[in-house]
Amino acid sequence: MDLEVKIRGLMMDPATNMPVVVLKDVASDSVMPIWVGIFEFNAIFNEIDKSVASRPMTHDLLRNMIQNLNAELDRVVINDLKDNTFFAALWLTQQGEQVVVDARPSDAIALALRYDCPIYVNESVMHAARLNLGGPADGPSAEQLRGWLQGLNDEDLGRYKM
Known part of the structure; x- marks a missing residue:
């Protein structure tokens, strides 16, 4: 079963200084962090902030390609977690057919x-991520991360809160 999530916020991990997307289950208080690269973090932030680049950025290009191929993005699913790496899929519809494409969660x-x-x-995946809150190997312990995530408030998220 898949759980719908919303972006709760974008942050920098205080222990590793790496960008984190915090996802929250819409039906519960469960949160799940996903560490992402700085470029992907910026792509997510720029869309949330509605910043417009003078030329299409990579994700804008992908959106334009999907549209020009007469397809529609129906949903994305973060569907696996292996060795602290998340996996995702894009669920598209093209000419009435479902197409699933492997993608990085970011x-x-x-x-x-x-x-x-x-x-x-x-x-x-949500269950495993809640139990295994593991960022980079040299990062904080799972208990430290769990406490950090559960204690998030709007001030912690600053201008990145959703």
Whole structure:
């Protein structure tokens, strides 16, 4: 079963100084962090902030290609977690047929924002991520991260809160 999530906020991990997208289950208080690269973080932030570049950025290009191929992005699903790496899929419809494309979660989230389509996390992934809150190997412990995520408030998220 897939759980619908929303972006709760964008932050910098205080221990590793790496960007984090914090996803929250819409039906509960469960949150799940995903560490992303700085370029993907910027792509997500720029779409949330509605910043417009003079030329199409990579995720805008992908959106334009999907549209010009007469397809529609229906949803994205973060569907697996292996060795502290998340996996995702883009669910598209083209000419009445369902097409599923493998993607990095950060790219999938950036596209979902551009399409205003739902983001889901597989229930087993959410459960595993809650139990295994593991960022980079040299980062904080799972208990430290759990406490940090559960204690998030709007001031912590600053201008990146959703």
